Structure formats: C-alpha cells, structure tokens
Amino acid sequence: MWIFAPFQAGSLRNNLVYGPTNKDASRHIHEKVHVSAISVKEQPPPEGVAPVEWVLLTNLTATDAFEAEEKVNWYRLRWKIEEFFNTLKSGCCVEQCRLNTATQLTKMITLKSIIAFKLMYMTKMAALCPEATCTDVLSKIEWQTLYCRIQTTSRLPEHPPTVLQAITWLGQLGGFLNRRAEGLPGIMSLWRGYEILQENVRLFIILNNKNCG
Incomplete structure (x- = not known):
C-alpha cells in the first residue's frame, strides 16, 4: 500500500545554466517554474526495513490523491x-x-x-x-x-x-x-x-x- 500526498510547492526560481558556462552568461534560466510536489511513502514497509519514500516534483497538476497516483505511476514507467x-x-x-x-x-x-x-x-x-x-x-x-x-x-x-x-x-x-x-x-x-x-x-x-x- 502506498500513501499519496500531493501538496503545492509554489514557485521555484530556477537559476540553472544550460550548455558551456564559459561562453555566454546570458543563457541562465531565470524564469520561475511552477511545480507541484508529491510525497509518496510505503505503508506498511516490510518488517525491519525502512519504508520507501519519494518526493516527486512535477509541472503537471497534482491537486488530489488520484492525480498524484497518476503521476507516480507515470514515473514508475521511467525505467522501461x-x-x-x-x-x-x-x-x-x-x-x-x-x-x-x-x-x-x-x-x-x-x-x-x-x-x-x-x-x-x-x-x-x-x-x-x-x-x-x-x-x-x-x-x-x-x-x-x-x-x-x-x-x-x-x-x-x-x-x-x-x-x-x-x-x-x-x-x-x-x-x-x-x-x-x-x-x-x-x-x-x-x-x-x-x-x-x-x-x-x-x-x-x-x-x-x-x-x-
């Protein structure tokens, strides 16, 4: 069983640089990125084992448990x-x-x-x-x-x-x-x-x- 707990993380200011950093300083990304955070915790974990816990950030809507579970299931397909x-x-x-x-x-x-x-x-x-x-x-x-x-x-x-x-x-x-x-x-x-x-x-x-x- 997994517990899905979506919550709004608000806006994060992204100051990442893409590409080589020694040529063009204007290539910083300064725009705010609006994200939702999804907390996922295994309940109950196997005896004697710490529960698996994820915090996923997404720019997709995740305002309730159904939408949160949907995004988590998408993430679980990542390796495939x-x-x-x-x-x-x-x-x-x-x-x-x-x-x-x-x-x-x-x-x-x-x-x-x-x-x-x-x-x-x-x-x-x-x-x-x-x-x-x-x-x-x-x-x-x-x-x-x-x-x-x-x-x-x-x-x-x-x-x-x-x-x-x-x-x-x-x-x-x-x-x-x-x-x-x-x-x-x-x-x-x-x-x-x-x-x-x-x-x-x-x-x-x-x-x-x-x-x-």
Whole structure:
C-alpha cells in the first residue's frame, strides 16, 4: 500500500545554466517554474526495513490523491522508457541515420521503434513466460529459419520451440555465449541476432520457393 500526498510547492526560481558556462552568461534560466510536489511513502514497509519514500516534483497538476497516483505511476514507467530509448539508440542505431528529409527520418524512426518494442517484448516474455510457445514473439517463418540455422538442419520439429529457447538462440546469433551464469541475452545481442535472422529469412524464403528459378 502506498500513501499519496500531493501538496503545492509554489514557485521555484530556477537559476540553472544550460550548455558551456564559459561562453555566454546570458543563457541562465531565470524564469520561475511552477511545480507541484508529491510525497509518496510505503505503508506498511516490510518488517525491519525502512519504508520507501519519494518526493516527486512535477509541472503537471497534482491537486488530489488520484492525480498524484497518476503521476507516480507515470514515473514508475521511467525505467522501461529508458530501456526503450536505449534499445532504439544503441541497438537500432537510430542516431546514426542520415536522411535528407524529416519525412524520411520519421518513417525510419517509426519502423525502428516497432523493432525496439518487439525486442523488449521478447525479453519480457522470456523472463515472465519462458515456457510459452515462441509464436507469441516470432512469426512462423522466423522461428523455422531460426531453428534450422541454430540446429544446422533442414528438418523442422513437430512443435515450435519455447520462448526461452527461441530468445536464447536469437541471442546466440548475435554473439551471446549462453554460459550458465549469464542468464538471458541482452538487448544488443538480440538486436544483432534479429538482423542476422532477417537476412536468413530472406534466403530461407528463396530456397523454399518452388517458383524460384
């Protein structure tokens, strides 16, 4: 149980400097910033453990417990948001893209955002539902290609592998060593593995297309 206690913090004078401080002293931010403060305290805490207590500052409205809880729940998603943008920037390398127009850039970011979400979804599924079928995270052609590549065989199994097996194999394509103490593959290994898998899928489709040639 958590106790949410919003209260108005009034106005804070922000005298922060942005950018290098040795070039332009006029870049101080002198405007008042109106904020609300939300006090959050764990009740009751586990026996023998000090309660978790936050004080969050926000420029959004938080005048009652409902609005305070809403803002706190948004803040609790912060780490997942950090993970998403780390995947988008480090894994999908979105910052390295050099396109000519904003329209092209928007389309590329949209596509890679879908991939970043899919990779995050895979890791969560592997952690929460490891024995679920991998068709929850991979298409039929993807898991079949992945199985044939990892097992070095053209003979498919009767049933799809589990999510845990598929995620482990996908990580191995990206350099994951699958040592006992390593746990699940990380986002970077999954991203590299997913790129390799897509190339393999194209080849798999060509080789299994009876109309080809």
